[in-house]
Amino acid sequence: MRIPSGSTKVTFQVMHPPSQDDPVLRNSRREAWVILLIWCFATFACCGISGYLGFQPASKDGSIPPIPMIGGIPSWFVWGVFLPWGCCFVLTWWFAGLFMTEDDLGSDHAGELESDIREEATHG
Amino acid sequence: MDEIYIPERHPATFLVLVLFTMVSLGLGVVANMVVNRKSGFLKQYFLGNRSLGAVAVALTAAVMSGGTFMGVPSYIYTYGWSVGLWICAYMVAPVTILGIMGKRIGQIARRTGAITLPDLYRERFGSPALALSASMLIMVFLTVNLIPQFKAGALIIKTVLPEGWVAAAVPGGAGWDQGYLVGLLLFTTTVVAYTTYGGFLAAIWTDVFQSVIMAIGVLILLPLALQASGGLEAATTRGVEAAGPGFATLPGAGRDFLPLSLAFSFFVMWAVMGMGQPSTLVRLMAFRNSRTLRYSILYLTIYNAIIYIPLIIIFVAARSILPGLAEARLTDEVMPRLCTKLANPYVAGLILAAPYGAVMSTVSGFLLLVASGLVRDFYQRFFRPLANDRELAKASYAATALVGVIVTIAALKPPEYLQLVIIFSGTGMAAAFLVPALMACFWRRATAVGALASMATGVGTTIALYATGLMMGLKGIDPGIGPVPKPPAFGPYYLLGFDPCVWALIASAVAGILVSLVTTPPDAERIALLFDPQPDNAPAPATLALHPAHANA
Structure with a gap:
């Protein structure tokens, strides 16, 4: 912000009570919770299904039972990785395509910060 | 023992890589020509004038590095399908990382005017000490991380240098690997030149170009590998015959590679800690608007599926196409060997451009981060705050080139255990920056001291767990889980079976919250500027600090 020569005051808003969040903050927080749910789904679906199907214990006689395959891919991988991957693909498209809001991020104050750095050096 | 395939060195493969390099260089020159001189040099040079589009954000946030095309293939070849679970957090990474x-980083960066990550912390928390700490950590971690990246780039060129060309290029010297030196010289000259000349925009454009080449390379290699292995079922069966049933099951072939605790850890590492990487956070300061962000999430979701799923299949198949590499401890070379075996020399060059491009894009981004720290956070802030754009431009070019030269000298004879340093520094950086960034975005009560405590605790926890692993390695104790530590390298200490990133994240969060709560609340006016709705002409926090506020309730 350009400060007129000689001026020592700037004007802005402080909200009272101080909890009226900026819309970008409000939307970002809501979206972050949804993303957390998607991450939890991916993590626990992959680890849970793969863990349940993927460990191949030896049978009582010590031999290894045949590994179930689907199209040349171990079945645990199909259900525990590819299936959640497909679900996440759909969820992500829903999230970014429909749920996520387009917010105005405001104007860029980079030039103002540059001026402030110089002003601070000049006036101590 | 199986006969090991010896890769051919065809001049055409090398020439394709040289062509790829020249295109990258050309993009750097064009980027320099289109720079908007009116918008302030530093913002343009280090942040691309906050003008990144969706494709650029998606492809440059893809977190591909040399490890994606050299380390991951090696793991898949060695441990089999379990590595798919190790890496599959990339299914959710686009939505978490971006x-x-x-939006909040983008907004705070605009409201504060920040153009570097330390700038952002300094203006958000009103703390020069926090910014200085962030800057130091970025410079130390990234400079160390750059050394193995330079090494990886040099090794790729060395792999494709035709026989006889090397001796002609560099006179033999005792103890020097001539091929490596030529590779290092070519790699360094190119990547440092285009990054120095074109800045952030050059790094982004070349990243996009290189990411497209990576996808093309992977998609060409997929059918070739499937055909050569006789199909996926035959590949898996032969992998099981060679490595044991663990090749097709959890926790992996020949070792407890991926117990569930580690599988969970890697969902934290790739999808959560990825948010805290400085290179990612800087991209979040540089995108054009929130629509860009939405589309970049969509594009990155597709891109990750195109890259990672084929990579898993290709290198499962590689076990049957290139037998014997595990026994000969040559699994790190599985990618270039597979390319030269399956494709004609021109196509092999194109495919090999994928890992080469990944390394180049990582290096260019890191170089700029370190240079921006030197120029903005040290030179301008502490020594020459009145420097004009011309002087800052010279300083930026000099800093970028200087960092490149220093790393090149360090990479002349890099220690062998630097792969561990890459993982350590990646974890350390995320542990340092993720929680403070989250606090900066979402928590009004977060204080500068809390952010500092979070940073220090995250880094401290990472160092402690890696140091413990190092000491155990010195005593010859194998951690028993995860990949086999390569001599003389050491693995981290997996406390309760979890990777250090999980503990670092928890410790960092606890410290950040507790210390914030017991320290003086932050300045209400600064917080209002960043958390309350504000008119477009509201001042930046730095202006507020310089001039007494006149707040309208």
């Missing part, structure tokens, strides 16, 4: 903090 979606959680994207």
Whole structure:
């Protein structure tokens, strides 16, 4: 912000009570919770299904039972990785395509910060 | 023992890589020509004038590095299908990395005018000490991380240098690997030149170009590998015959590679800690608008599926196409060997451009981060705050080139255990920056001291767990889980079976919250500027600090 020569005051808003969040903050927080749910789904679906199907214990006689395959891919991988991957693909498209809001991020104050750095050096 | 395939060195493969390099260089020159001189040099040079589009954000946030095309293939070849679970957090990474903090970082960066990550912390928390700490950590971690990246780039060129060309290029010297030196010289000259000349925009454009080449390379290699292995079922069966049933099951072939605790850890590492990487956070300061962010999430979701799923299949198949590499401890070379075996020399060059491009894009981004720290956070802030754009431009070019030269000298004879340093520094950086960034975005009560405590605790926890692993390695104790530590390298200490990133994240969060709560609340006016709705002409926090506020309730 350009400060007129000689001026020592700037004007802005402080909200009272101080909890009226900026819309970008409000939307970002809501979206972050949804993303957390998607991450939890991916993590626990992959680890849970793969863990349940993927460990191949030896049978009582010590031999290894045949590994179930689907199209040349171990079945645990199909259900525990590819299936959640497909679900996440759909969820992500829903999230970014429909749920996520387009917010105005405001104007860029980079030039103002540059001026402030110089002003601070000049006036101590 | 199986006969090991010896890769051919065809001049055409090398020439394709040289062509790829020249295109990258050309993009750097064009980027320099289109720079908007009116918008302030530093913002343009280090942040691309906050003008990144969706494709650029998606492809440059893809977190591909040399490890994606050299380390991951080696693991898949060695441990089999379990590595798919190890890496599959990339299914959710686009939405976490870009979606959680994207808009808020973009907004705070605009409201504060920040153009570097330390700038952002300094203006958000009103703390020069925090900014200085962040800057130091970025410079130390990234400079160390750059050394193995330079090494990886040099090794790729060395792999394709035709026989006889090397001796002609560099006179033999005792103890020097001539091929490596030529590779290092070519790699360094190119990547440092285009990054120095074109800045952030050059790094982004070349990243996009290189990411497209990576996808093309992977998609060409997929059918070739499937055909050569006789199909996926035959490949898996032969992998099981060679490595044991663990090749097709958890926790992996020949070792407890991926117990569930580690599988969970890697969902934290790739999808959560990825948010805290400085290179990612800087991209979140540089995108054009929130629509860009939405589309970049969509594009990155597709891109990750195109890259990672084929990579898993290709290198499962590689076990049957290139037998014997595990026994000969040559699994790190599986990618270039597979390319030269399956494709004609021109196509092999194109495919090999994928790992080469990944390394180049990582290096260019890191170089700029370190240089921006030197120029903005040290030179301008502490020594020459009145420097004009011309002087800052010279300083930026000099800093970028200087960092490149220093790393090149360090990479002349890099220690062998630097792969561990890459993982350590990646974890350390995320542990340092993720929680403070989350606090900066979402928590009004977060204080500068809390952020500092979070940073210090995250880094401290990472160092402690890696140091413990190092000491155990010195005593010859194998951690028993995860990949086999390569001599003389050491693995981290997996406390309760979890990777250090999980503990670092928890410790960092606890410290940040507790210390914030017991320290003086932050300045209400600064917080209002960043958390309350504000008119477009509201001042930046730095202006507020310089001039007494006149707040309208």
